[in-house]
Amino acid sequence: MDSLGRNDEDRLISIITPVYNTEGVLYETATSIFNQTFFNFEWVLVDDGSTAPITRTILKELAEKDNRVKLVTHSVNKGLPAARNTGIRNAVSPFLFFLDADDLIDPVFLEKAFLFLSANQEFSFVNSYVKGFGAKEYLWRGGFHELDVFLKENRNTSCFLARKQVLNEVLFDEDLKEGCEDWDFWLNAASKGFWGFTIPEFLFYYRRSENNKWATLAGQESLAKIEKQLTVKYAAKLANNFPTPKLTSYSLGKVASRTEVPLLQLSKNKRILCVLPWLKIGGIDQFNFNLLHGLKEKGWDITVVTTLQDEHPWHEKFRELTSDIFHLANLGDEFNYLSYLDYLIESRAPALLFLSNAMFVYNALPYLSKKHPYLSIVDYLHCEDVGWKNGGYPFFSAFYSDFITKTFTTSNDLKSLYIELGGAAHKAEVCYINVDTNQIKPNDKIRRERRQVLGVRSDVPLILFVARLTAQKQPHVLVETLAKLRKKNSDFKCLVLGDGPEKDEMLRLIHKHKIKNEVIFTGSLPNEEVLAYMDAADIFFLPSKFEGIALSIFEAMAKGLPIVGAKVGGQAELVSSDCGYLVSPSDPDSEASEYARILAELISEPNKRNQLGENARKIVEGSFELALMVNQMNSSFSNLKRNGEICQSVQYREYEHLLNQMIALEKENIQMKVKVESRLVKTIYRYEKPFQRLKKIYTKFHRVISK
CATH class of the missing domain: 3.40.50.2000 (Glycogen Phosphorylase B;)
Structure with a gap:
């Protein structure tokens, strides 16, 4: 394979992998490397004195397969730190990436790491969150952001991208053959002013084996000894003195230089x-x-x-x-x-x-x-x-x-x-958003199962509200409607699926109106669960303040539910009198009264709501099938053409500068708003008690003079 040509200057990253008697899993590691979207790399495989013939065979095969593979050999086993240092000395690239022979990386890890260090010059290293697999599966969110926690324990793995010039000053301690060499590396780097950034994504897959050398009593004692040594070695230098590099940013009155990122062109498929x-x-x-x-x-x-x-x-x-x-x-x-x-x-x-x-x-x-x-x-x-x-x-x-x-x-x-x-x-x-009626359709078996889970009898009408709990979806109107509906002596339950900033206020209103027995609240659920609960429902209710056309209404209609919603946006283009009711916007109390009237009617007339639901299903099957949307978009996308003249560099660079000024101003505006709001809250809190006392005095005084 001749991926980029054979010139060393083409290699922007050197991947360094120590190998010692590694067998089949090395193929998996190789696959994850060769599948990277970033391909301007060399892969330095350091054979650390392997004695297994199969390992040497695999290494030779990989070197012959791709000219980016460089094989370096130790005559005897020297240990991980020495093997990594050998890789550093043999690397030709300005950036070095460390990956052990049995671990894997996400296809975009190299590219994201390279983009970050190219754009943020104060940082020396970059890594990511970790996903453990193999003998133990887990998610690890430790990283550079934890700073002096590193004095107590290592928060990083040994998979990271580094600037090569930093590694001229910081190497792995070859005396630490039994482990913790990576922990020592991080503390040593920090003591010399070098630090990094952890991308908050799970881009590194760490293979856990059954044999954990620290799991035994002897292992724990050895680890405790090393911990003590490292604390003594670095505590004085790093106590409250961890380096804190800053992200490259823009500020008013300053033109920050932008680092150009070398282009790595992928295949030009559609x-x-x-x-x-x-x-x-x-x-x-x-x-x-x-x-x-x-x-x-x-x-x-x-x-x-x-x-x-x-x-x-x-x-x-x-x-x-x-x-x-x-x-x-x-x-x-x-x-x-x-x-x-x-x-x-x-x-x-x-x-x-x-x-x-x-x-x-x-x-x-x-x-x-x-x-x-x-x-x-x-x-x-x-x-x-x-x-x-x-x-x-x-x-x-x-x-x-x-x-x-x-x-x-x-x-x-x-x-x-x-x-x-x-x-x-x-x-x-x-282009309507539409719905996949082949996948989303009524299911009587799921209906019975979910109603049993909810504890709702088969003869009790179940109203379903599905939405993010924001002002747009008007959860307060939902609660007011249910309160009015209960006063009509209607026997019903309402299932509320969703979460958001209005949740606490909604729950307060539910308590205020004493309708806790009528409302079942689950919070936000995956779409698959939402669809299952649609099977359990009898009526779909969404009193939005504004909408385009809510996707949840498309889905509810595909499930054969009658719709009660708001006549806003384009919803009348989907919901007609054949399948439901739309209420024109007014004040919240009037809306709630009208919604309650409609819901009471549907609750009392099961045959009518069943017919509306059947009609709803037919409407989306006939005119709003998902495949129609995809075909329309694909056809339009495939036929789009745009021809333009390339603008002179100075023009778009000037606009870029103006855009950055706008961003900076908006950030300052947000910061000022936060400060003002904070002061306002403090002022209100400060004077709230005196105000309440004055209010009580005034109330008593008013009662006296009223007599």
Whole structure:
């Protein structure tokens, strides 16, 4: 295999792997290395005096298979520290990556680590969270962020990327053959002012064996002895003095230099680069997954980028579609996002950039459009966000429509709004999010099982509310509706699935109205569980303040449920009087009264709600099947063409500078807002008790004079 040519200067990373009598698992390690998206590397295999013939055979085979493999041999076994140091001395690259012979790495680990160190010059090392496998499975979130905890115990593994010049000053202690050489390495590096960053993702897979040398009593005694030695050796130097390098960032009045990242161009298959805010449970995220899943089946390669700091609970779900996932917030400050996006566009050569609710990218569109004039840029609008930035993403899409090739909307209603806001009518196209009716359909067996789990009798109507508990979904209207419904002497239960910032207030209102016996609250659940509980339900209820068209309504209709919801956004394009009821927005109390009236009617008329549910299923089967959405998007994407003139460098660099100024101002604004809110809270707290005392005095005084 001749991957990059044979010149040493092509190798940006040297991977160093000590090998001693390792057998079959070395093939697994090799596969994880050769599958890296970053391929400008050499692999330095240090045979540490192996005596097993099979090991020498495997090493020779790997060296012959790929010209990036360099084999270095010790005549006798010298131990892990010495083998790593030999690898360091034989490495030719500016960055060195350490990986043991039985461990594995995620396909994008090298690339992410390289991007981080290239963009953040103060850091000497970078590693990641750890996923243990083999004899013991676990997740490890230890890392560089724990600083002086390292004086008590080692928080890192020996898999990391380092700058080579740092390793001219810090090597592994070859006397520590029995272990803890990595712990000593980190403390030694810290004592000389070198430290690193832990990417908060599980990119390193550490193989655990049955034999743990520290598990025996003798092993524990040996470990305790080494711990004491290291504490004595480094405590005085590092007590309250761990290095704290800073992420490269932008500040007003200063033009920070940006490090250019060398280009690593991947194959130019049909690829979509999808930019999202996060990967988490929600209707929009489920749509994104459904779309990308459908496109993958039609031959598209997929790269996913997120822009907001988040736990990304659906990372593994999206990883079923692609391992090429980049959480930009995990790689440093927002200052570097443009560099990262540039790099990903140039290295992946996508046919199009697809964005959904990604605010940073909207603001960067003038830059990206000019920098990449042949890249088609497509966005998808889900709903108007009432009360946020002039209507939210429809406003920004319309504002930047000159730089967008195509805009899709969830409904005709949203398309009209987009055009009213100044968007280009000829670029707008309606594409309903739809639902997979082959996968989502009623199941009587699951219905019986789930109602038994919930403790709900078969003859008791079950109302289902599924949503993130935010002001948009109006959980307070839900509770007020249920309170009014109970006053009508209706026999019912309501299952609430969801979580969010309004949860505590919702629970308070449930307690206030004394309807705890009518409400079953489970919190947020995976989509598979939500669908199972839809089988248990009789009515789907969602009193949203604003929507595009809620995905949960599509799913509920596929499950054969009648719909009671809000006549907002494009929901009337899906829900008609044949399958449910939509209530026009008004004040919360009036809405709750109308919802309660409708629900009471459906509770008392089981035949009617069953007929509405059957009609709902037929409507989505006939006009809103998921395959229609995927086919429409795939056809449109495949036919998009954009031709533009390459802009002079100075123009997009000037815009880049302006964008960074805007980001810095927004950060300062947020910081000031936090300070003001903090002072306000303190002031309120300070004067709350005196105010309450004055209120009591006034009340008594008012009673006296009223007599």
